[in-house]
Amino acid sequence: MRIFQGFVAACLTLAASTQGARAQAAADFYRGKTLSLVVSTTAGSSYDLMSRNIARYLPKYLPGAPAIVIRNQPGAGGIAAVNSLFHTAPKDGTVFAAIQGSVPFEPLLGTKEADFDARKFNWLGSPSAELCVLTVWGAAKVNSIDDMKNEETTVGSSGANSNPSFYARLINSVLGTKIRIVFGYPGQPEVFQAMEKGEVDGHPCGFWSALVSTRPDWIRDRKVKLLLQYGPEKEPALGATPFLSDLVTKADDRMLVEAALAPIALGRPYLAPPDVPPDRVAALRQAMQDVFRDHDFLAETRKLGLFVNARQTGDDVLARIRGAYAMPAPIIERLRKLSNQ
Numbered sequence: 001m002r003i004f005q006g007f008v009a010a011c012l013t014l015a016a017s018t019q020g021a022r023a024q025a026a027a028d029f030y031r032g033k034t035l036s037l038v039v040s041t042t043a044g045s046s047y048d049l050m051s052r053n054i055a056r057y058l059p060k061y062l063p064g065a066p067a068i069v070i071r072n073q074p075g076a077g078g079i080a081a082v083n084s085l086f087h088t089a090p091k092d093g094t095v096f097a098a099i100q101g102s103v104p105f106e107p108l109l110g111t112k113e114a115d116f117d118a119r120k121f122n123w124l125g126s127p128s129a130e131l132c133v134l135t136v137w138g139a140a141k142v143n144s145i146d147d148m149k150n151e152e153t154t155v156g157s158s159g160a161n162s163n164p165s166f167y168a169r170l171i172n173s174v175l176g177t178k179i180r181i182v183f184g185y186p187g188q189p190e191v192f193q194a195m196e197k198g199e200v201d202g203h204p205c206g207f208w209s210a211l212v213s214t215r216p217d218w219i220r221d222r223k224v225k226l227l228l229q230y231g232p233e234k235e236p237a238l239g240a241t242p243f244l245s246d247l248v249t250k251a252d253d254r255m256l257v258e259a260a261l262a263p264i265a266l267g268r269p270y271l272a273p274p275d276v277p278p279d280r281v282a283a284l285r286q287a288m289q290d291v292f293r294d295h296d297f298l299a300e301t302r303k304l305g306l307f308v309n310a311r312q313t314g315d316d317v318l319a320r321i322r323g324a325y326a327m328p329a330p331i332i333e334r335l336r337k338l339s340n341q
Contacts, residue, residue, distance in 0.1 A: 023063050023279075024063075026063045026064065026279045026282070027063030027064040027283075028064070029064065029093065029280060030062060030063055030064030030065070030093075030283070031063075031066070032064070033064065033066040033067070034068070034094075035066050035068045035069070035093075035094050037051055037054075037068055038072075038081050038084075038085065038096070038097040038098070039051045039071070039072050039097070040078035040080070040082065040097060041072065041074050041100070042072060043072050047098055047099075047100065048072060049306060050268055050301070050304075050306050051070060053301055053304065053306075054098075054127075056297075057291045057294055057297045058287055061286070061294075062283060062287040063287075077103065078102070078103040079103060079111070079113050079114050082097070082099055082104075082114070082271075083113075085271070086116035087115070091273045091276050092276065092277070093276045093277060093283075095272070095273065096271065096272040096284060097271055097272075098268060099271065101126075101130065101262075101263040101264060101265070101267055101269060102263040104263075104269070104321050105118070105262060105321070105324055108324060108335070109335060109336050109339045109340070110336045118321050118325070121274055122271060122272040122273070122274065122281045122284075123269060123271050123314040123315075123321075124269075124270040124271055124272060124314050124317075125269070125285060125288045125289060125311070125317060126266055126267045126269040126270065126310075126311075126316075126317055127292050127308040128267040128268055128306075128309050128310055128311075129231060129232050129264065129267040129309065130208075130209065130231060130265075131207070131230070131233075131235050132167060132204075132206065132207060132208070132229070132230050132231055133205075133206050133208050133211060133226050133229050133238070133241070134155075134203075134205070134206075134227050134228035135195075135202050135206045135211065135218075135225070135226055136153065136202030136224065136225050136227060137195045137196070137198070137201060137202060137223070140202060140225065142227070143225060144227060145227055145228055148177040148178060149176050149177055150178070152178045152179075152180050153177070153179050153201045154179075154180050154181075154182050154200045154201045154202075155168055155181055155191075155200055155201065155202050155203055155204045156182050156185045156202075156203060157182070157183055157191070157204070158183065158184070158185055159183055160341060161340065161341075164188075164191075164203065164204050165183070165341075166338055166339050167205040169338045170257070170338055171228070171244070173253075173334075174244075174247075174250075174253045174256065175244075175247060181204075182199075182200050188206060188207070191203045192214070202224075202227075213305035227241070227242070228243075229243055229244070230243065230244035230245070230257075230261060231264045232261065232264065232310070245257055245258075255328070255331045256331050258323075259323075259327045259331060260338070262321070262323065266312075266320060269312075269317050271317075272284060281314075289311065289313065292308055292311045293311075
């Protein structure tokens with residue numbers, strides 16, 4: 001027993017020594033450096049605000065305390081930034097990015113512009129997961145998902161290939177609802193305004209975080225009806241609002257829903273290019289998790305109307321991505337058809 005205990009102690013000592021050496025190597029590299037945090041959206045977006053807040057706190061936890069600058073690179077819904085990160089960005093740990101949760105799955109959906117392999121990136125983690133709510137205005141005729149199977153319900157969306165349109169078609173496919181999509185709205189805020197004006201009945205994928213932060217009176221005064229929630233987990237505040245995954249009974253439909261909800265589950269992921277030295281990846285990952293737990297960072301994030309509600313590690317993010325890409329071919333084909341209509 002003493003020999004075994006001695007062996008365990010030696011292993012732990014060696015592991016601690018190795019970790020210490022890696023941390024020192026990362027500190028030596030990062031000291032005096034300026035890192036670029038690429039944000040795949042325009043300045044002022046929620047992704048941009050979250051990233052700027054993270055950039056303020058990250059030097060506190062990253063070995064060597066390097067400076068961090070934000071570089072916005074919008075284009076093609078985030079694809080342009082990820083293509084650049086995959087092919088041309090330095091692979092030394094000085095460049096990393098914040099992207100929309102849908103972007104890693106664009107190659108899976110057959111998007112030709114997405115010239116990268118999402119499974120080869122060094123995923124650093126995510127501070128949150130999103131939850132979508134199918135929301136209709138209080139005056140809408142429908143009061144439940146069952147009503148929506150018999151009564152046509154109009155929802156607003158930007159275009160045929162946008163996320164709200166994709167999820168509206170998904171709900172129709174697996175639940176048999178009669179959702180009709182009205183295109184032409186620039187984004188979620190404009191759809192919300194259209195609901196208030198009576199132009200459309202609702203929004204198929206209103207983020208719960210956005211509803212709470214931008215339309216609290218809708219919830220408080222019951223101006224809207226929340227008919228369906230979907231995402232990685234149920235939101236306790238939504239009470240008895242049905243959860244999509246609970247309503248799906250067929251095995252292939254359940255796999256389809258699991259794969260389709262992966263982008264929502266990723267929330268706001270951060271990643272570094274492939275082939276970054278492991279000690280620098282480990283340092284970035286640990287620093288991210290430390291920031292996500294920092295009390296001052298969390299307080300500042302709340303002031304911005306943002307959420308840190310489901311911290312995920314880099315391994316968590318990669319597991320979700322690999323799970324979607326490993327789906328059977330017929331499921332992937334259904335995903336592609338839903339995405340490209």
